[in-house]
Amino acid sequence: MSFIKSYKPYFKTIVDLSGPIIIGQVGIVLMGIADVVMIGKIDSTNLAASGVANSVYFLITILGIGTLTAISPLVAKAHSEEKSEACGALFRKGMLAAVFLSIFICTITFFLAENFHVFKQGEDITVLAKKFLNLLNLSTLPLLLFFAAKQFSDGLSYTKPSAIITIVALLLNIFLNWLWIYGNWGFEMYGLVGAGYATFTARIFMAIAMILYVFKKPQYKKYLHSKVTSANKYLFDIFRVGFPSGLQYFFEIGAFASAAIIIGWIGKNELAAHHIAISIASITYMIATGISAAGSIAVGDALGRRNRHDIIFSGKASLYLGTAFMFCSALMLVICNDFIVTNYVVDKQVATITTGLIYIAAMFQLSDGIQCVSLGVLRGIADTKIPTLITIVAYWGVGLPFGYYLTFKQNVGLYGIWYGLSLALTFSAVMLSIRFLKESKELSFEKMQ
Numbered sequence: 001m002s003f004i005k006s007y008k009p010y011f012k013t014i015v016d017l018s019g020p021i022i023i024g025q026v027g028i029v030l031m032g033i034a035d036v037v038m039i040g041k042i043d044s045t046n047l048a049a050s051g052v053a054n055s056v057y058f059l060i061t062i063l064g065i066g067t068l069t070a071i072s073p074l075v076a077k078a079h080s081e082e083k084s085e086a087c088g089a090l091f092r093k094g095m096l097a098a099v100f101l102s103i104f105i106c107t108i109t110f111f112l113a114e115n116f117h118v119f120k121q122g123e124d125i126t127v128l129a130k131k132f133l134n135l136l137n138l139s140t141l142p143l144l145l146f147f148a149a150k151q152f153s154d155g156l157s158y159t160k161p162s163a164i165i166t167i168v169a170l171l172l173n174i175f176l177n178w179l180w181i182y183g184n185w186g187f188e189m190y191g192l193v194g195a196g197y198a199t200f201t202a203r204i205f206m207a208i209a210m211i212l213y214v215f216k217k218p219q220y221k222k223y224l225h226s227k228v229t230s231a232n233k234y235l236f237d238i239f240r241v242g243f244p245s246g247l248q249y250f251f252e253i254g255a256f257a258s259a260a261i262i263i264g265w266i267g268k269n270e271l272a273a274h275h276i277a278i279s280i281a282s283i284t285y286m287i288a289t290g291i292s293a294a295g296s297i298a299v300g301d302a303l304g305r306r307n308r309h310d311i312i313f314s315g316k317a318s319l320y321l322g323t324a325f326m327f328c329s330a331l332m333l334v335i336c337n338d339f340i341v342t343n344y345v346v347d348k349q350v351a352t353i354t355t356g357l358i359y360i361a362a363m364f365q366l367s368d369g370i371q372c373v374s375l376g377v378l379r380g381i382a383d384t385k386i387p388t389l390i391t392i393v394a395y396w397g398v399g400l401p402f403g404y405y406l407t408f409k410q411n412v413g414l415y416g417i418w419y420g421l422s423l424a425l426t427f428s429a430v431m432l433s434i435r436f437l438k439e440s441k442e443l444s445f446e447k448m449q
Helices: 003-040 044-068 071-080 084-114 123-138 140-155 160-180 192-216 218-224 232-266 268-304 308-335 337-342 348-363 365-380 385-409 414-442
Strands: none
Touching (some): 003 160, 044 123, 044 140, 044 192, 044 268, 071 084, 071 140, 071 232, 140 192, 192 218, 232 385, 232 414, 268 308, 268 348, 268 414, 308 337, 308 348, 337 348, 385 414
């Protein structure tokens, strides 16, 4: 049987699942990009402040988002086992987990905002970043409640609702940015603070809309009305599978956030260029996370059916699709580099630096996609502990030290940090993909509960 015939049904499943997820993921990223583009029209100080505040915020918040990603494969597994009561328990405990995680994240973020001087940014950047970070912090609970409800729906293969809600929220965010950043229609010109108000409002809308949709639509009723004993077991399962996933994201995003802080020591223009290039690269990364999430759901479903063949082929199909997409993305970044930069920033010095960074981003696209999808399919078989250790070593044992060495010891400048991050992504991609191929073949169904 040919390669295409063997993988065609698996490719179709991953594409069908990932399409709406990707739209939703890109919508979330475009909210951040809209902020960057619209704030960038004020000045580079506001742009740098928004960038470093976002980096610090997502460094902490990604722990919550990553933990909640466990919900969709757990729901997919329970659904394939025809355990509707377990699906309902995972939804309820997922919402509770979102509340617990929000309290934890908001406490840490508030402390960091009040002590923002420890990041050693310029005084003008620090003042603006502190205000913006506090506003972002207010939106943490609605963001995680939306994400928990979304993961429940995705796990049941209803992936379109969250995508539609996210796109509407994106349009709302852009409109409110236009009103509050620039002071249109008689509103006061709030600048960067206006972007924070807009983000908070959009996330409130996302949470309310997603939760109402789940409670109102009939396809969810049999899960929501079913009861199960020992429901706290499912809260434990979410944290058991999810918290290591949260740490995986934390160490990856933490490496990029640390890179932003280090680059801030070099200069304001370098920091602005870094955040522009990262926001561009994040679009392709978020599409890869959509494929990763779809792979996680498909593998989780196959795990519930005890079907090793489908586990392996669903995982490989996800990796093939992720690799193909990121290869195309790398080509597009090279070909469209100048076009992208000229539409992002007017400052010529920042634009020149950004151009160089986008070439490096093109170079690490394949590695970024493979490591991202590998984490997803490993999550589908509930393998998260060893991948977390791989992530720690890749970013903090290999990437950042090498990047720091190039930047300050070899005087490569901010490009040295990016070369280090590229090495980390490559190391992670190789080790994680090998891990999935090995574990999927040796998986013992007898040990599953």
